[in-house]
Amino acid sequence: MSSNVIASPRSNSAQSPQYKRNKSAHSSFEMTAWLFMRVSGVVLVVLIFGHLFVNLMLGDGIHAIDFGFVAGKWSSPFWQWWDLVMLWLAMLHGTNGVRTIINDYAERNGTRMTLKTVLYAAAVVIIVLGTLVIFTFDPCPAGAVIDLPSFCPVP
Amino acid sequence: MWSWVGHRITGVVIFVFLLVHVLDTSLVRVSPEAYTAVIGAYKNPIMGLGEAALVAAIVFHAFNGLRIIAIDFWKKGPKYQRQMLWTVLIAWAVVMIPFLIRHLSIVFGGH
């Protein structure tokens, strides 16, 4: 009995060669992604809860939202940056989360590749579009008549 | 186990919503009329219920996400994971009840 002791795992005996962590670039990417999910999650709680509170709970809630509401918020750099950081973190967090789910369920290599290509393309389009919208926004577009914020010059 | 399934499903639902949400917000670059018309669709009672479901999903995903983080980083996290799941559910209810009262009375309150 005692001659047959099973070496504890990773004990680096002859039967159990030295335990090595995989040091490839791939695994350090996964480690970074894992950490990013947690750090971005903590920040997103604040950003999204704040977004929902201001847009759904204050004033008239959802009824108050129109062009003028958005113009009022985005005339302040505070809300521009708030939305920008929320956009990037939520999109990267969500894209990485869905990537994990695709890796878990799509078993054929081809299917996995296709789904991830569509996912990354959609993510790039949405991040670029959302960023442009925040910073090229014009609160008083020429020719517009309805729902303008009160600070626009009267035509 | 079911909390893991719930976390996955809510994650995907929020992601799909976000894709559409950035598209509808981008209408502010088209014209005030286009934006206000599409956003108007969010104000009917059916969409009001949809928004309530979305917020319910986010609040669960957020609190359960904080629980996952606590399990990973807090020394006693794994030991208390069950108690923390109850905490998540109670915190979810504590946030959702006032939210629903306010949001649904706005949605159904006939403005």
Ligand code: HEM
């Ligand atoms: C509100 C704050 C949020 C917190 C605290 C949070 C936290 C987390 C955590 C801790 C994970 C687990 C990561 C892992 O297992 O490695 C996760 C996964 C995920 N999250 Fe979030 N998250 C938040 C918001 C979001 C948002 C806004 C989206 C969508 C845009 C999202 C989509 C996902 C998805 C799809 C997954 C993958 C689920 C899985 O692999 O089973 N999350 N989240």
Ligand code: HEM
């Ligand atoms: C039903 C609930 C929601 C309503 C009524 C709503 C409303 C709005 C409005 C009016 C804007 C314009 C700018 C602003 O107000 O800051 C906006 C922008 C934005 N929202 Fe929401 N939102 C909701 C939920 C969410 C959620 C759950 C997320 C995150 C997952 C989110 C992420 C964003 C982002 C990233 C932008 C900036 C879009 C861009 O860059 O063009 N929103 N939202």
